[in-house]
Amino acid sequence: MTLEEQKTLAAAWFKNLRDQICAEFEKIEAEAGGSDTFKRTLWSRAEGGGGEMSMMKGRVFEKVGVNISTVHGEFSETMRKEIPGATENSKFWASGISLVAHMCSPLVPAVHMNTRFIALGNERSAECGVRNAEESISHSALRIPHFWFGGGADLTPMFPVEQDTADFHAALKAACDASDPGYYEKFKKWCDEYFFLKHRNEPRGVGGIFYDYVHSGDWQNDFAFTQNVGKTFLEIYPQLVRRHRAEKWTPEQREWQLVKRGRYVEFNLLYDRGTKFGLMTGGNTEAILMSLPPEVRWP
Numbered sequence: 001m002t003l004e005e006q007k008t009l010a011a012a013w014f015k016n017l018r019d020q021i022c023a024e025f026e027k028i029e030a031e032a033g034g035s036d037t038f039k040r041t042l043w044s045r046a047e048g049g050g051g052e053m054s055m056m057k058g059r060v061f062e063k064v065g066v067n068i069s070t071v072h073g074e075f076s077e078t079m080r081k082e083i084p085g086a087t088e089n090s091k092f093w094a095s096g097i098s099l100v101a102h103m104c105s106p107l108v109p110a111v112h113m114n115t116r117f118i119a120l121g122n123e124r125s126a127e128c129g130v131r132n133a134e135e136s137i138s139h140s141a142l143r144i145p146h147f148w149f150g151g152g153a154d155l156t157p158m159f160p161v162e163q164d165t166a167d168f169h170a171a172l173k174a175a176c177d178a179s180d181p182g183y184y185e186k187f188k189k190w191c192d193e194y195f196f197l198k199h200r201n202e203p204r205g206v207g208g209i210f211y212d213y214v215h216s217g218d219w220q221n222d223f224a225f226t227q228n229v230g231k232t233f234l235e236i237y238p239q240l241v242r243r244h245r246a247e248k249w250t251p252e253q254r255e256w257q258l259v260k261r262g263r264y265v266e267f268n269l270l271y272d273r274g275t276k277f278g279l280m281t282g283g284n285t286e287a288i289l290m291s292l293p294p295e296v297r298w299p
Contacts, residue, residue, distance in 0.1 A: 003119060003147065006219060010117035011070045011095040013223075017115075017230040018068045018097055022054055024238055025064060025101075032245060034059040038066070043284040047073035053287045057294070060245050062104040065290035069283065070095040076280060089121040089146070092281075096151070097230070098274065100291040101237075102264075106158045106257035107244045109205070110264065112291070113233045114274060115151030115226045149226045150212035152187065153233045154195055155240075156205030156264065158257045164240050165206045171236040172209050172229070179225035180216075187211045197267055204267050258297035265292055 022038045029036050036058035044050035051069025072093040075083060080090050096116025103110060155168050169188070176183035191210035196203050209229070214222050268275055268291050278288035 001219065006147075006223075007093060007095065007117070007119065010223065010226075013227060013230075014068050014070075014095055014097040014115070017227075017234070018052075018054060018066050021066050021099065021234055022056075024234060025056065025061060025066075028060055028238060028241055028245070029056070029058040031242075032058075032060045036061075041286075043287060045071050045073075045282055045284070047071075047282050049073070051284065051287060053284070053290065055290065058104075060104060060108070060241065062102050063294040064099070064101040065287075066097070066099045067287050067290060068095075068097050069287065071281065071283065073281070078280065083120070092118065092120050094118045094281075098291075099233075102261065102293040103241070105245060105247065105249055106253040107247045107249050108241055109155050109157035109164065109244075110261075110293075111153070111155055111233075111237055113151070113153040113230070113237075115149070115229055117147070117149055117223075117226070119147035121146070146215075148213045148215040149222050150214065151226060151229060152191060152208060152210035153229060153237075154191055154205055154208035154210070156260075158260045159253065160206055161244075164243070168206070168208065168236055168240065171232050175225070175228040175232040176209065178228055179221055183211070183225070184209065194271075195267065197263060197271075199266070199270070200263065202263070204263060255297070258295060259299055261293040261296040262298045265296055268292065 026037050036056055038054040038056045041053045041055075042050065043053065049069065049071035051067060051071070054066045054068075056064050070093075073091070075090045075092055083092075094116060096114060098114040099112065101111050153172065155165065157164065172188075173184040176187060187209035188207060190212075191207050192203065194210045195205065195207065214225065216222055272291075275288055275291070277283075279285070
């Protein structure tokens with residue numbers, strides 16, 4: 001299979017996953033007596049490619065965005081220093097899905113999920129690829145295209161529930177184990193370290209998994225893993241929403257939810273790699289910042 005064929009398959013999967021997630025979230029709104037649906041907005045990127053924003057504001061989801069994009073072009077001098085292999089090969093292609101949900105009820109956890117496929121260069125087929133990111137960097141002089149999967153999912157409850165956390169992690173572990181028994185512990189640790197607010201010395205939420213530069217040498221397995229992450233999210237998160245959406249909450253709990261959202265804003269603007277990547281590659285600003293909550297408060 002050539003790299004171009006792999007790009008086509010990956011981009012089609014992200015679009016299909018977007019459609020499935022939006023349909024399920026609209027179903028949850030309907031179950032709660034709402035009639036809100038996703039509003040979709042296409043956008044294009046002058047340097048190449050574009051994407052589609054899907055946004056919904058309802059009685060269960062205060063604000064949820066499910067965005068897809070497929071962009072290509074050349075990294076700026078500054079961005080080349082941020083991406084392994086980009087200093088030798090600045091041309092890139094990237095496709096993915098990004099989701100953030102902020103809930104009306106402070107008892108329903110906020111959530112983030114994204115998966116992506118990135119390729120540098122296009123002069124050789126994917127069969128010529130090296131086995132992992134570290135080897136890719138060390139062999140950059142060979143002009144072999146670098147390509148990898150990345151992404152993850154993490155949960156941010158305002159009031160953590162032990163069973164929710166256990167169920168969320170168990171589901172992600174099963175998705176990891178299907179591809180590699182060593183993935184879960186590695187990617188859970190990476191998530192815990194990544195989604196940590198250093199300036200506050202506190203985690204953003206209860207974690208999940210975070211992965212990048214996944215290139216095992218078996219593209220089909222790597223693709224299947226990324227697909228499983230998306231499928232697992234689609235299965236487990238709606239369960240958590242339905243578990244808590246009808247529970248009564250107090251003004252004090254809502255106040256804490258708004259304060260906790262402030263931590264979300266701080267992380268995304270100070271540390272988030274996806275935000276940085278989007279802004280530094282000329283992405284759509286509204287799509288990039290869709291992760292920010294509709295209402296937030298700092299004490």
